[in-house]
Amino acid sequence: xxxxxxxxxxxxGVRAVPxxxxxxxxxxxxxxxxxSVNRGFCFNILCVGETGxxxxxLMDTLFNTKFEGEPTQHNQPGVTLxxxxxxxxxxxxxxxxxxxxxxxFGDQINKEDSYKSIVEFIDAQFEAYLQEELKIKRTLHSYHxxxxxxxxxxxxxxxxxxKSLDLVTMKKLDSKVNIVPIIxxxxxxxxxxxxxxxxxxxxxxxxxxxxxxxxxxxxxSVAEINSTMNSHLPFAVVGSTEEVKIGNxxxxxxxxxxxxxxxxxxxxxxxxKLREMLIRVNMxxxxxxxxxxxxxxxxxxxxxxxxxxxxxxxxKPFSLQETYEAKRNEFMGELQKKExxxxxxxxxxxxxxxxxxxxxxxxxxxxxxxxxxFDRLKKLHQDEKKKLEDKKKSLDDEVNxxxxxxxxxxxxxxxxxxxxxxxxxxxxxxxKK
Amino acid sequence: xxxxPETAVPSIAQRNxxxxxxFANLPNQVYRKSVKRGFEFTLMVVGESGxxxxxLINSLFLxxxxxxxxxGPSQRIKKTVQVEQSKVLIKEGGVxxxxxxxxxxxxxxxxxxxxxxxxxxxxxxxKFEDFLNAExxxxxxxxxxxxxxxxxxxxxxxxxxxKPLDIEFMKRLHDKVNVIPLIAxxxxxxxxxxxxxxxxxxxxxxxxxxxxxxxxxxxxxxxNKLIRKIKEKMPLAVVGSNVVVEVNGxxxxxxxxxxxxxxxxxxxxxxFTVLRNMLIRTHMQDLKDVTNNVHYENYRxxxxxxxxxxxxxxxKTKGQLTKSPLAQMEEERREHVMKMKKxxxxxxxxxxxxxxxxxxxxxxxxAELERRHEQMKRNLEAQYKELEEKRRVFEDxxxxxxxxQRILEQQKLDASKTMEKNxxxxxxx
Numbered sequence: 082x083x084x085x086x087x088x089x090x091x092x093x094g095v096r097a098v099p100x101x102x103x104x105x106x107x108x109x110x111x112x113x114x115x116x117s118v119n120r121g122f123c124f125n126i127l128c129v130g131e132t133g134x135x136x137x138x139l140m141d142t143l144f145n146t147k148f149e150g151e152p153t154q155h156n157q158p159g160v161t162l163x164x165x166x167x168x169x170x171x172x173x174x175x176x177x178x179x180x181x182x183x184x185x186f187g188d189q190i191n192k193e194d195s196y197k198s199i200v201e202f203i204d205a206q207f208e209a210y211l212q213e214e215l216k217i218k219r220t221l222h223s224y225h226x227x228x229x230x231x232x233x234x235x236x237x238x239x240x241x242x243x244k245s246l247d248l249v250t251m252k253k254l255d256s257k258v259n260i261v262p263i264i265x266x267x268x269x270x271x272x273x274x275x276x277x278x279x280x281x282x283x284x285x286x287x288x289x290x291x292x293x294x295x296x297x298x299x300x301x302s303v304a305e306i307n308s309t310m311n312s313h314l315p316f317a318v319v320g321s322t323e324e325v326k327i328g329n330x331x332x333x334x335x336x337x338x339x340x341x342x343x344x345x346x347x348x349x350x351x352x353x354k355l356r357e358m359l360i361r362v363n364m365x366x367x368x369x370x371x372x373x374x375x376x377x378x379x380x381x382x383x384x385x386x387x388x389x390x391x392x393x394x395x396x397k398p399f400s401l402q403e404t405y406e407a408k409r410n411e412f413m414g415e416l417q418k419k420e421x422x423x424x425x426x427x428x429x430x431x432x433x434x435x436x437x438x439x440x441x442x443x444x445x446x447x448x449x450x451x452x453x454x455f456d457r458l459k460k461l462h463q464d465e466k467k468k469l470e471d472k473k474k475s476l477d478d479e480v481n482x483x484x485x486x487x488x489x490x491x492x493x494x495x496x497x498x499x500x501x502x503x504x505x506x507x508x509x510x511x512x513k514k
Numbered sequence: 515x516x517x518x519p520e521t522a523v524p525s526i527a528q529r530n531x532x533x534x535x536x537f538a539n540l541p542n543q544v545y546r547k548s549v550k551r552g553f554e555f556t557l558m559v560v561g562e563s564g565x566x567x568x569x570l571i572n573s574l575f576l577x578x579x580x581x582x583x584x585x586g587p588s589q590r591i592k593k594t595v596q597v598e599q600s601k602v603l604i605k606e607g608g609v610x611x612x613x614x615x616x617x618x619x620x621x622x623x624x625x626x627x628x629x630x631x632x633x634x635x636x637x638x639x640x641k642f643e644d645f646l647n648a649e650x651x652x653x654x655x656x657x658x659x660x661x662x663x664x665x666x667x668x669x670x671x672x673x674x675x676x677k678p679l680d681i682e683f684m685k686r687l688h689d690k691v692n693v694i695p696l697i698a699x700x701x702x703x704x705x706x707x708x709x710x711x712x713x714x715x716x717x718x719x720x721x722x723x724x725x726x727x728x729x730x731x732x733x734x735x736x737x738n739k740l741i742r743k744i745k746e747k748m749p750l751a752v753v754g755s756n757v758v759v760e761v762n763g764x765x766x767x768x769x770x771x772x773x774x775x776x777x778x779x780x781x782x783x784x785x786f787t788v789l790r791n792m793l794i795r796t797h798m799q800d801l802k803d804v805t806n807n808v809h810y811e812n813y814r815x816x817x818x819x820x821x822x823x824x825x826x827x828x829x830k831t832k833g834q835l836t837k838s839p840l841a842q843m844e845e846e847r848r849e850h851v852m853k854m855k856k857x858x859x860x861x862x863x864x865x866x867x868x869x870x871x872x873x874x875x876x877x878x879x880x881a882e883l884e885r886r887h888e889q890m891k892r893n894l895e896a897q898y899k900e901l902e903e904k905r906r907v908f909e910d911x912x913x914x915x916x917x918x919q920r921i922l923e924q925q926k927l928d929a930s931k932t933m934e935k936n937x938x939x940x941x942x943x
Contacts, residue, residue, distance in 0.1 A: 109799060110549050362543070
């Protein structure tokens with residue numbers, strides 16, 4: 082981002098030198114402006130206020146165009162934020178306008194948490210920008226900035242004082258966004274009442290320490306008009322998109338039986354002042370304040386939360402590299418520790434399981450059971466085998482005995498036969514004789 | 515971290531204004547604020563001694579940056595390459611400019627000029643580093659922009675081409691700073707020689723893929739025509755002088771020679787006016803923007819990537835460059851947690867598996883045991899059967915034989931009985 086204000090007087094080794102002619106760098110602002118115009122501008126408005134205070138109508142009136150949205154009912158369960166972005170162009174200037182509306186604000190019975198969604202939304206936009214800024218590869222110059230530049234806080238035209246909801250909400254928002262409080266639907270208040278109302282509101286804001294946006298008075302060209310306008314805060318506005326013929330012109334107005342309230346008549350309401358201040362004179366300042374004050378505050382808090390410091394205990398400034406390296410070492414150490422812890426835990430569990438009686442004895446039991454069975458069967462088998470062997474042996478013995486007997490008997494038979502054979506021969510011989 | 519709510523901007527609609535709003539005044543507001551802030555610009559001049567760098571600076575800014583009280587580097591004799599800066603504040607038309615001129619005395623003057631660009635690179639990097647640190651502080655107040663926005667490189671008017679030193683220097687610096695090459699002391703070249711020289715230089719620049727500062731096209735066609743003209747004249751041939759001489763009754767700045775006056779601001783004599791217009795009047799802001807958006811971002815992303823990866827190989831980091839280093843650490847932490855969970859689950863699984871294995875083994879052993887027992891039993895049974903069979907056969911045989919024997923016995927008995935009978939009858943002798 083561009084540098085902030087530099088020393089006007091030459092200092093720090095900077096000396097002022099006179100120029101002997103026209104160099105031409107007085108075109109620098111023009112160069113810068115041309116680039117900005119080419120890029121286009123961006124502005125984000127947040128409208129906070131109860132349902133029915135004319136927020137959408139005022140936006141339409143301010144920007145002379147019909148934005149989206151239907152009037153919401155009063156039965157919303159909580160506060161939600163609806164945002165719409167529009168591309169507008171006036172002469173050669175392109176503006177990306179985002180209008181964010183709070184839907185359901187002030188409608189609940191218990192409004193303690195109403196401000197929360199608003200604060201969350203604003204923080205979310207800051208966070209998105211911060212994330213983009215912290216990226217390694219970033220494209221900040223083409224980033225669509227969604228940070229809220231102005232918050233129009235709509236005060237109900239009771240004529241008495243601020244509601245407690247208003248005070249609570251504004252107190253929560255004043256360090257996060259530029260608050261521009263306005264009295265809505267101010268055609269319901271008479272001039273005298275209005276003066277008293279404004280004084281009451283301002284004093285209540287001061288006594289509660291609410292910081293509202295003050296128009297800057299340090300630039301000579303606009304200091305006067307800004308300081309005058311500061312004294313008219315909060316602006317009492319009336320919004321209308323309908324046109325009524327006054328004289329021979331069509332003007333934006335609200336028609337009543339007793340008269341017509343002209344929106345752009347400075348006697349009737351402060352609409353023109355609001356438009357002047359908000360858009361024509363201080364739009365850029367609102368953007369700058371958002372970036373240099375509110376965003377920086379958010380960023381500082383966020384970074385401190387994450388543990389970043391600018392100086393180490395010896396008050397020596399940290400370099401970015403050191404900071405990141407320190408964080409990284411811390412991170413790695415953490416991871417390693419976790420890993421180690423887990424490993425230990427597992428070893429422990431294994432030990433436990435092994436020592437677990439049930440586990441061991443179960444297996445032991447199974448194992449011994451098996452061994453027993455094995456032994457039993459082995460013995461059985463051996464016995465059977467032995468029996469068989471015995472039987473075999475006895476059979477073999479029998480066979481042998483029988484064989485012997487047989488052989489002996491056969492031998493005897495043979496002898497007998499031979500003898501018998503010769504006897505027969507002898508007999509035969511005898512017979513033949 | 516808070517996530518963007520769903521109410522974030524979905525699409526952008528066009529709207530036409532039906533009347534005066536007033537934001538057309540925004541440019542004026544920007545103008546006002548920028549004037550109040552003031553401007554900064556850092557210009558670096560690099561080139562060998564005697565090429566007229568100091569004179570050119572003085573001519574450009576119409577001031578005595580280097581004067582008797584503040585002598586420029588050319589007055590001092592340097593042994594090594596130095597990098598010196600002088601800061602001046604100049605005002606014109608209500609606009610304040612803090613101009614920093616960075617000079618590099620001693621550049622290219624030594625006999626051995628290897629690495630003479632290193633001090634220059636170091637200087638540029640240190641300015642980037644300062645800005646990066648300032649930008650990254652928790653408490654950011656003012657961030658003075660001392661980064662080098664433009665580097666004018668002076669080429670000696672040899673008429674031939676670029677010297678190796680020129681090429682080397684430009685190649686090393688074109689990624690860090692906007693390099694604008696200039697032909698110095700152009701009044702030693704005739705227009706034709708100058709043309710040839712320029713063509714040669716541009717050819718060599720393209721050959722070596724040196725990226726010199728490119729003038730961006732604008733939306734204005736008129737401007738584009740001018741820009742194209744300027745591009746044709748690159749590199750610009752300049753002559754510098756702060757001496758005012760009289761030519762045809764006019765007082766002009768120029769260099770007086772016996773044969774005439776070389777006018778600095780004459781477009782036909784040299785490109786000085788083009789340089790001045792381009793550098794100061796039209797493109798000063800763009801030089802700053804390119805430095806901020808391109809060169810600085812390059813430096814920053816390289817620096818932060820190095821810090822995050824701590825020397826890890828680059829193939830892993832390609833997809834990680836879209837995050838901030840912290841988001842990356844968060845992601846790494848998440849990955850690590852997941853890895854650990856997986857490890858844990860794996861270990862559990864391994865454990866369970868081992869238990870199952872053991873159980874299975876036991877079961878298998880048991881089954882095996884039973885099977886073998888079964889087999890042996892069957893084996894025995896078979897043997898038994900065989901034995902039974904053998905016995906039966908044997909019994910049969912025995913029974914048969916015994917029966918046979920009995921018959922034989924009976925026959926014998928009968929035979930002997932008959933013999934006895936016959937003997938008794940006396941028939942047997």
